[in-house]
Amino acid sequence: MMRFLLLFSRQGRLRLQKWFTPTPEREKKKIIRDMTTMVLARKPRSCNFLHWRDLKIVYKRYASLYFCLALEDQDNELLALEILHRYVELLDKYFGNVCELDIIFNFEKAYFILDEFLMGGEIQETSKQIVNRSIEASDMLQETMEEYMSKPAF
Amino acid sequence: MPAPIRLRELIRTIRTARTQAEEREMIQKECAAIRSSFREEDNTYRCRNVAKLLYMHMLGYPAHFGQLECLKLIASQKFTDKRIGYLGAMLLLDERQDVHLLMTNCIKNDLNHSTQYVQGLALCTLGCMGSSEMCRDLAGEVEKLLKTSNSYLRKKVTLCAVHVIRKVPELMEMFLPATKNLLSEKNHGVLHTSVVLLTEMCERSPDMLSHFRKLVPQLVRILKNLIMSGYSPEHDVSGISDPFLQVRILRLLRILGRSDDDSSEAMNDILAQVATNTETSKNVGNAILYETVLTIMDIKSESGLRVLAINILGRFLLNNDKNIRYVALTSLLKTVQTDHNAVQRHRSTIVDCLKDLDVSIKRRAMELSFALVNGNNIRGMMKELLYFLDSCDPEFKADCASGVFLAAEKYAPSKRWHIDTIMRVLTTAGSYVRDDSVPNLIQLITNSVEMHAYTVQRLYKALLDDISQQPLVQVSSWCIGEYGDLLVSGQCEEEEPIQVTEDEVLDVLEGLLVSNLSTPVTRGYALTAIMKLSTRFSSVNRIKKVVSIYGSSIDVELQQRAVEYNALFKKYDHMRPALLERMPIMEKTATNGPTEIVQTNGETEPSVLDTKHPPPVTQPANQVRANDLLDLLGGNDVVPVIQTTLPTKPASAGGELLDLLGDLSLTGIPPMTAYNKNGLKIEFTFERANPNPNIAVITIHASNSTEADMTDFVFQAAVPKVSRHSLELILKCLIMKHSRVNSLFNQNCATVF
Numbered sequence: 085m086m087r088f089l090l091l092f093s094r095q096g097r098l099r100l101q102k103w104f105t106p107t108p109e110r111e112k113k114k115i116i117r118d119m120t121t122m123v124l125a126r127k128p129r130s131c132n133f134l135h136w137r138d139l140k141i142v143y144k145r146y147a148s149l150y151f152c153l154a155l156e157d158q159d160n161e162l163l164a165l166e167i168l169h170r171y172v173e174l175l176d177k178y179f180g181n182v183c184e185l186d187i188i189f190n191f192e193k194a195y196f197i198l199d200e201f202l203m204g205g206e207i208q209e210t211s212k213q214i215v216n217r218s219i220e221a222s223d224m225l226q227e228t229m230e231e232y233m234s235k236p237a238f
Numbered sequence: 239m240p241a242p243i244r245l246r247e248l249i250r251t252i253r254t255a256r257t258q259a260e261e262r263e264m265i266q267k268e269c270a271a272i273r274s275s276f277r278e279e280d281n282t283y284r285c286r287n288v289a290k291l292l293y294m295h296m297l298g299y300p301a302h303f304g305q306l307e308c309l310k311l312i313a314s315q316k317f318t319d320k321r322i323g324y325l326g327a328m329l330l331l332d333e334r335q336d337v338h339l340l341m342t343n344c345i346k347n348d349l350n351h352s353t354q355y356v357q358g359l360a361l362c363t364l365g366c367m368g369s370s371e372m373c374r375d376l377a378g379e380v381e382k383l384l385k386t387s388n389s390y391l392r393k394k395v396t397l398c399a400v401h402v403i404r405k406v407p408e409l410m411e412m413f414l415p416a417t418k419n420l421l422s423e424k425n426h427g428v429l430h431t432s433v434v435l436l437t438e439m440c441e442r443s444p445d446m447l448s449h450f451r452k453l454v455p456q457l458v459r460i461l462k463n464l465i466m467s468g469y470s471p472e473h474d475v476s477g478i479s480d481p482f483l484q485v486r487i488l489r490l491l492r493i494l495g496r497s498d499d500d501s502s503e504a505m506n507d508i509l510a511q512v513a514t515n516t517e518t519s520k521n522v523g524n525a526i527l528y529e530t531v532l533t534i535m536d537i538k539s540e541s542g543l544r545v546l547a548i549n550i551l552g553r554f555l556l557n558n559d560k561n562i563r564y565v566a567l568t569s570l571l572k573t574v575q576t577d578h579n580a581v582q583r584h585r586s587t588i589v590d591c592l593k594d595l596d597v598s599i600k601r602r603a604m605e606l607s608f609a610l611v612n613g614n615n616i617r618g619m620m621k622e623l624l625y626f627l628d629s630c631d632p633e634f635k636a637d638c639a640s641g642v643f644l645a646a647e648k649y650a651p652s653k654r655w656h657i658d659t660i661m662r663v664l665t666t667a668g669s670y671v672r673d674d675s676v677p678n679l680i681q682l683i684t685n686s687v688e689m690h691a692y693t694v695q696r697l698y699k700a701l702l703d704d705i706s707q708q709p710l711v712q713v714s715s716w717c718i719g720e721y722g723d724l725l726v727s728g729q730c731e732e733e734e735p736i737q738v739t740e741d742e743v744l745d746v747l748e749g750l751l752v753s754n755l756s757t758p759v760t761r762g763y764a765l766t767a768i769m770k771l772s773t774r775f776s777s778v779n780r781i782k783k784v785v786s787i788y789g790s791s792i793d794v795e796l797q798q799r800a801v802e803y804n805a806l807f808k809k810y811d812h813m814r815p816a817l818l819e820r821m822p823i824m825e826k827t828a829t830n831g832p833t834e835i836v837q838t839n840g841e842t843e844p845s846v847l848d849t850k851h852p853p854p855v856t857q858p859a860n861q862v863r864a865n866d867l868l869d870l871l872g873g874n875d876v877v878p879v880i881q882t883t884l885p886t887k888p889a890s891a892g893g894e895l896l897d898l899l900g901d902l903s904l905t906g907i908p909p910m911t912a913y914n915k916n917g918l919k920i921e922f923t924f925e926r927a928n929p930n931p932n933i934a935v936i937t938i939h940a941s942n943s944t945e946a947d948m949t950d951f952v953f954q955a956a957v958p959k960v961s962r963h964s965l966e967l968i969l970k971c972l973i974m975k976h977s978r979v980n981s982l983f984n985q986n987c988a989t990v991f
Contacts, residue, residue, distance in 0.1 A: 097297075098296055098297075098298070099296075100296075101296065101329075104366065106332040106333050106334065106367065106369075107332070108332075108334065113298070127597075129560070129595070129596070130560070130596050130597065130598065131560035131561045131563070131564045131596050131598050131599060132560075132561050133561060133564055133565075133598060134598065135598075158489070160485055160489075160525055160528060160529050161561070161565060162521055162522075162524055162525035162528050162561065162562070162565060163481065163482065163485050163525040163529070165521055165525075165561070166475065166481060166482070166521065166522050166525060167482075170475075188249065188253075189246055189249055189250075191292075191293065191296065192289060192292070192321075192322065192325060195325055196321065196325075199362050199366075203362055203365050203366060203394065203397045203398075204365040204366055204397050204398070204400060204401045206397055206400065206431070206434050207430060207434075207482050207486075208393055208394065208397055208427065208430075208431060209393060209426075209427040209430075210426050210427060210430050210473060210480050210482045210483055211426060211427065211472045211473055212472075213472055214390075214427060214472075218355075218358075218390065221355065222317075222321070222355045225317045225353070225355055226317055226318045226321065238244065238245045238285050238286035238289040238290075238318075238322070
């Protein structure tokens, strides 16, 4: 299973954190520090895999964001690259030419999309269309409420 | 009270902050506003405030005061509230806080909600961060939902069940009935999560594993359909149909076929088909091939298939894509033990990877190269590895040096070659060699009797060039101390003997003593070497002078050695030749080299080298005594054991002491009666000195139970050459009748010299 997924900028600012195992707050901060240091130190043409403690770390840079996924020993690293790519594609479809600012200002949407794609460290849905449709339907539910209240929820 | 500012507004504001302090100020202000809003129990804006809190939490600021608010949001009827509430719960709560249990009831209600998206939220939260207690409470609900025909929910419930099983394995049985027709699904999402559930169950329970073996034909069929089916827009990734599902099925097949011939046979064909038909131009195809290879290697596949798998890995090694090369090296490392010959065929490609620019690949290639070294290819491989050692980054050098030593020791074609290889490592990577290699090398050199002259000559020449690499200097000084006579007499057979005088040798050794580059340990080696030469060289006076100078050295270790050597000159000159004579051949015991695999990359601190060799042959028996002796040094347990044959001494009160030292162990030794005759009883008790555990304190209790006095009681101790002796008290006294005398005796063990 996947252990955690982190998104951070080239300056090391965290944009999204998803933890699939219970981790104390202090430990999370330490892991984030370690990951950003390690990944940002990599040379441009290096391979996308690292070893850290007993986990395999797969990272990929998309524009100004680094996507960093931690796997257990049994997991397939090459497939993990496809998982990251799939997530970016989902974000792209939703936001339309997604960029870092979209994720900064709509972080809760990024989480909602992630929660339709992955769950408990495993892949939940392998079809792009179904994930997109689920998100749209959920958004509709929310909008209906906002229309009713005639103001944005948050 | 004005409405709290909107989330996007807040984000925009915070991003305008130019310094950390400014940002902190803004955040604190907003947090205060949020806190007062929470206190007022404002339902309308709770959602907005929690959302802002989550943003600030992501920036690294504390947000624990929002935990209860998340629970209130979850309990709300509004979908928007629930969405943010559950998100907040997943980010701010975990099973360490008791607060999370309050969620259980809400989740239970939401699991039965009429809207599937609300059910989905509850399932997601439970499946991501449900604690064992929550899982126990809600397992029944999960099991009920597993029967749903709603595919949107079904896939979520299935993963929820996986989570429950992970948290509370005993509940696995509960989900067994629901697995009846798990694989007859058409929906890929449901199918995928079902395969995950089956995998989890099979991994945890051998009973489940045998129960689900009957699913192999079905799995094979599904996989076949995926490969053969035409273009499916919904699941296509670069021309491959649902690679995620394919990989997951391959993984399940691996587990099912692992120790079972029938299952393995049933999947042979499909594995061969996937291995040969998968498109390899893109990463996704290679991901499937990779998983296939792992499966082939793990099950009881026929040899043709195994060779096919290794060849695929060999092709991966030539791929332009770094990731694929890395993955190939990692897989080959896993299989090198079982399919050694097949992997050997790709040795030259692997060795080429040593020159790769990528640091992770270089490390894998190095580990794999060491695993491939054998008696036939040792010369060629060592050439490549030594070249690698010369040119690699410092982070690799320690592991590479250790690996070279280990390989050389196992497969050296000749003693001369072995010594040359060691010399090469010491001179090129001498400062990266591990400290524990030094005693190992010394032992090796001692045992290569016919090479002594050659060795000392080469080491001497190396010292003339460079005295900065400590392990090299230490080994060299030791050798010069031992074999200096061979050096000066020009006896070398293997190469042109050099002309060197005693004074020149002593100049070099004294140079080490004064040099700033030498560590205290090195200085110790140098001083002892000089001392040893006093029995091999004729310029004894010069040596005496050096030794007496260091009797007042600031370095305590050096001072102690010098003082004792001085004493040797002054009072025990008759013992000097015997004490300083040539070291005997040391019996080889287990080399406690690193055996644990730690997979590392270029960035992290390399710990130990992966040695995939079979564990070194351990010499039995005699290991114990010397082991215990060196145990007193404490600390580094990678210190190899060097056994010396203890010289026989005439039995005396002191003689028995000798045997005692051999039995000294860390865990305390019961007191023993050494001598009990004619009314004289001598007892020894043992303990470790406080605070210095390197010192064993042996207390001798001598008692006289006769009517007469015993006079002229002389206490002497003889020691094995291995240990240095710090004699605190030589006792010469009168033992009154019926009395006891205790004397303390300190045994101080230092490093082998």
